[in-house]
Amino acid sequence: MSDELIVGGQGAGVKVNGTGAVRQLWTGNFYNEGINSHDGLFDKLREECGVFGVFGHVEAASLSYYGLHALQHRGQESAGISVTGGESFNYHRGMGLVKEVFNNENLATLSGTCAIGHVRYSTSGESKLANAQPLVFKYREGDLAIATNGNLTNAPDIKKRLEREGSIFQTTSDTEVVAHLIARSKHDDIVLAVKDALLQVEGAFAFLFQTRDKLIVARDSHGLRPFVMGRLGTARLFASESCAFDAVGGKFERDIEPGELLILDLKTGAVTYDRFSPVKQRAICAMEYIYFARPDSDIDETNIHSARKRMGRQLAMEAFVDADVVTGVPDSSISAAIGYAEQTGIPYELGLIKNRYTGRTFIQPSQELREQGVKMKLSAVRSIVEGKRVVMIDDSIVRGTTSLRIVNLLREAGASEVHVRISSPPFANPCFYGIDTPSRQELIAAVKSVEEIRQAINADSLHFLTKDGLLAAIGRPNGEYNRGHCTACFDNHYPTPVPDEAALGCGCD
Ligand code: SF4
Numbered sequence: 001m002s003d004e005l006i007v008g009g010q011g012a013g014v015k016v017n018g019t020g021a022v023r024q025l026w027t028g029n030f031y032n033e034g035i036n037s038h039d040g041l042f043d044k045l046r047e048e049c050g051v052f053g054v055f056g057h058v059e060a061a062s063l064s065y066y067g068l069h070a071l072q073h074r075g076q077e078s079a080g081i082s083v084t085g086g087e088s089f090n091y092h093r094g095m096g097l098v099k100e101v102f103n104n105e106n107l108a109t110l111s112g113t114c115a116i117g118h119v120r121y122s123t124s125g126e127s128k129l130a131n132a133q134p135l136v137f138k139y140r141e142g143d144l145a146i147a148t149n150g151n152l153t154n155a156p157d158i159k160k161r162l163e164r165e166g167s168i169f170q171t172t173s174d175t176e177v178v179a180h181l182i183a184r185s186k187h188d189d190i191v192l193a194v195k196d197a198l199l200q201v202e203g204a205f206a207f208l209f210q211t212r213d214k215l216i217v218a219r220d221s222h223g224l225r226p227f228v229m230g231r232l233g234t235a236r237l238f239a240s241e242s243c244a245f246d247a248v249g250g251k252f253e254r255d256i257e258p259g260e261l262l263i264l265d266l267k268t269g270a271v272t273y274d275r276f277s278p279v280k281q282r283a284i285c286a287m288e289y290i291y292f293a294r295p296d297s298d299i300d301e302t303n304i305h306s307a308r309k310r311m312g313r314q315l316a317m318e319a320f321v322d323a324d325v326v327t328g329v330p331d332s333s334i335s336a337a338i339g340y341a342e343q344t345g346i347p348y349e350l351g352l353i354k355n356r357y358t359g360r361t362f363i364q365p366s367q368e369l370r371e372q373g374v375k376m377k378l379s380a381v382r383s384i385v386e387g388k389r390v391v392m393i394d395d396s397i398v399r400g401t402t403s404l405r406i407v408n409l410l411r412e413a414g415a416s417e418v419h420v421r422i423s424s425p426p427f428a429n430p431c432f433y434g435i436d437t438p439s440r441q442e443l444i445a446a447v448k449s450v451e452e453i454r455q456a457i458n459a460d461s462l463h464f465l466t467k468d469g470l471l472a473a474i475g476r477p478n479g480e481y482n483r484g485h486c487t488a489c490f491d492n493h494y495p496t497p498v499p500d501e502a503a504l505g506c507g508c509d
Helices: 060-070 104-108 155-164 174-184 190-198 243-247 286-292 304-318 334-344 367-371 401-412 450-456 467-474
Strands: 049-055 078-084 089-095 114-120 135-139 142-152 203-210 214-219 228-232 235-239 251-255 260-265 271-275 325-328 352-354 378-380 389-394 417-422 461-464
Touching: 049 060, 049 142, 049 203, 049 214, 060 078, 060 104, 060 114, 060 235, 060 243, 078 142, 089 142, 114 142, 114 203, 135 174, 142 155, 142 174, 155 174, 174 190, 174 203, 190 203, 190 214, 190 260, 228 243, 235 243, 286 304, 286 467, 304 334, 304 417, 304 467, 325 334, 334 389, 352 401, 378 401, 389 401, 401 417, 450 461
Parallel strands: 325 389, 389 417, 417 461
Antiparallel strands: 049 114, 049 235, 078 089, 078 114, 135 142, 142 203, 203 214, 214 260, 228 235, 228 251, 260 271, 352 378
16 A cells, blocks of 8 residues: 555645655645535536336336436436325335435335336535425325426426415425426316426426326427436336436337327326427437436437547547547546547547545535545546646536646646547536536636636647537437537527526526
């Protein structure tokens, strides 16, 4: 074991091999897990939710457990599953990871052949059990559970109107707004009431609605958030990402179409394919391909790892730099780094290593310990980068603070040059569709030029992938506007009306 101890905070040094000599290794901020939603491990954007549904399987709750486990990257604050067998209706929700919320005892209480599950990452200040999904309501026709991924851009306005009309809300979740719209619908039939509600909301959503005898599945009419269906034998599966089907031994069947509504009837076993809206301008979130989705997931028949590799290749064609090694910021940038290396012939190396076993902690370190780097999450591999010209691939720059830290890590480990290549265009606009983003003023690309960002992150050179290059790399057909993607965080062209950002402050729910 090395006795080289990292002991310092900002501006602190390192005691080398017990000699007492102090060598300066680190002069910037430490690279630690933060305590608020925007100061996480990589100062990255965060998905807010993942959903999983099962219809027609006696082990519906257990399958949901494993499906949600595969979707854990989409939300780590809370998890829940509700189950019905036609007569009974049970649910369990809790704060924490899927493996922390569920155990053999509580899963055993969730018997039934139809289940919906949810993992949630809440925005700051809203991490509470009341908002954990599935949200469960009693309405005039009986029990109703709802799980969703996304964000309804007009939910605050609808909520204000409903409150003026006497509605009382128990959560701050958009989902409850939809429940109120369903409850107030003039239709007694749940399918018509759901359609009625969905026609009043705008934004991004992948909804699972569950009553005692029906599962209703709906995706927003732009297809902003991913939503796929699959099969396990005769059972039907639904999920935010196809990796959840692999986790339960199921098979991907197809994406849910934008504006599509599926009704699955527990009494008859019938599946009805319907719509609540025609497809509007198709706009799947480009950041799913760049960063959010798991590399083993497919969205719209495109494998995420392969798309990221193509982004890396494209980046190499757009912004080649002569260097000795290519490295990617783990984990989401590894695929793009491999693509960059393949295209240029510069060897790909693991120049940066993430400590996988830090995980969540229930003991919040003091600010002092935090700044002293007790929880270093990322290391530069000295033997790989020392004396080398390094191309560092990352998938995005949000506020720039983390990029600076990583560039400095590489420099302190001896890299002679650090060239940063980003496999997405500059992220300059907040998201209103279910991605937790800082306000526009905090986004470094909104307030600085590329050259100013380069200086701010201490890189020798910096290039972002162009939007056209990104869309070509993802590879969807070229027949629709933007090849069917949302790229609003890059180009400020939102596919739906969005609220007054200045009033809202950010794109959060
Ligand atoms: S604004 Fe960006 S992050 Fe949000 S849905 Fe559109 S592409 Fe995705």
